Amino acid sequence: MGKGNIIASLDLGTSKTCCMVGEITRSGDIDILGYGISEALGIKKGVVINIDLVVQSILKAVNIAEQMSNTKISHVAVGLSGGNISLLTNRGVVAIPRNESEITPQDVERVIQAAKIMAIPYDREIIDVIPREFIVDGCDGIKDPVGMAGTRLEVSACIVLGLLTAVQNIVRCVQRAGLSVESMILRPLAAAEMLLTEDEMDMGVVLVDVGAGTTEIAVFQEGCITGYDMIPIGGDLITNDIAIGLRLPYSYAEEIKRKYACALPHMASDKPDIEIQSLGDSFSRKISQKDLTAVVEPRVQEILSYITRSIKDFDLKAILPAGIVFTGGGLVHIQGAMEMSQQLLNLPVRLGTTDSYDRDQTFTIALGLLNYLIKHRAFDLSSTTKERTAYGLLERVKRILREYF
Known part of the structure; x- marks a missing residue:
């Protein structure tokens, strides 16, 4: 590159x-x-x-x-998402030549390639292989086996599968732009690099990325991603409700949402100090933040209910001590959204951010x-x-x- x-x-x-x-x-x-x-x-x-x-x-x-x-x-590394992404677990095993005194990076690469050998549907493609743990001569829980002595190397890995046609379409778009795809990376893995701590990923945490049109949900346990889901709803629905409810142009509704939206009535001001001009009106009028909340609250509740349902569908056997970390532009601008999340999801909630910038x-x-x-x-x-x-x-x-x- x-x-x-x-x-x-x-x-x-x-x-x-x-x-x-x-x-x-x-x-x-x-x-x-x-x-x-x-x-x-x-x-x-x-x-x-x-x-x-x-x-x-x-x-x-x-x-x-x-x-x-x-x-x-x-060349570019491309973030991948979509409802057609699925995660599977598979194992790979290789023998370490007796003339080698220790496990090398090449051995690690071989065992990861071995983990790719599995039956997958004809319309799916392996996007990534994420090692969960390595096993050397029966000793498990190893994160990095390079330099260790052993004769048998195993890996338990998370296999990321994508719909073949969906992946091909993304690759074609990148190639037609004159670029090559260096790698395709599941977007929650990229977000986790910036927003989650190692302790959170080890203990158990859910990363929820509420975007404009989609919401991605990823579960991390024991340092690795263990579940992924994408819901085809996002913050645009809130903007659309404001646009329809107050008869505003969409771009203006987005601005109002970012500046004044509140998800909880008791946190909203009842002072009529938000000036708007609806479509078809020749004059402006003032509404209160509480008036806006009446439009916003039901949709935020709906988005959170879908998130709750998705997390339950993972059928997690263990609790998630680190709770839920929210990211994405779909909810972060809405006052009270995190507080409502805590109430509805019944888990610790925090906003994931790298810095105020x-x-x-x-x-x-x-x-x-x-x-x-x-x-x-x-x-x-x-x-x-x-x-x-x-x-x-x-x-x-x-x-x-x-x-x-």
Whole structure:
């Protein structure tokens, strides 16, 4: 991807397309060179419905990122989502040659490839293989077997499957934009890189990403993703209700939602200080935040009820001590949404955010894709350097974004 360790990510959302490019330095830090954002076109509920429009959106975001970074982007890591994603568990086993004194990275690669050997439906494709644990000569619970002595190496892995045609359509869109797909990464894995702590992922946590048109739900236990679901609803429904209920243009309804929306009546002001002008009216009028809440509250409750149902469908055998972490732009702007979530879901709830600069979650997935790519791709960095990489990523992103916002 260009010269040196240049990496780029592409987040194809329902409302926006985001491209970010960075360079891994010799010291192991990452310099964020640039980013580009464009309106998402041709994607509905996480599915490509118009290739030409998606290509147009990709080209615009990539061109902006290239101009800002003065870099030519040729490969991208693409965030993948959709209701057609499924997770399976499989095992791989390989023998370690007796003439080798220790397990090598090549042995780890072999056993991961062995985990891919399984019967899958003809219309599905393996997107990713995520090791849960390695077993060396019957000793389980090993996270990194490299350097250990052994004669038999096993892996228990999570296999991410995607609908073949859906994956092919995304690849075609990227290729028609003049790019190659370096890897496809499940979007919750990217979000988890930025928003979840290791303790949360080990203890058990649900990551809920409420976007504009979709809501993604991912369960993490013992450090690995164990469940995934996508619901074809999101924050756009709330905006649409405001637009219809108050007879406002959609873009204005979105602005009203972001500024004044509240999910709980007792938290809303009853002062008529929100000035609006409905379609067809020649004059403006004032409404209270409580009036707006009457429109917003039922829809937020509905979205949360779907989330609750999805979590129950996972049929989790263990409790989730770390509770639920919310991200995405669909709910984070709504006052009282987290409090309502806590009441309805009966679990600890917090808002996942990297810092105040990214409260609207614009860059979370794009940043997470870069971070995930670094951790799972060989850059000839020491383990100590890799630990510094995530910190360097955030610090440089904060600096560059504050220059523009």
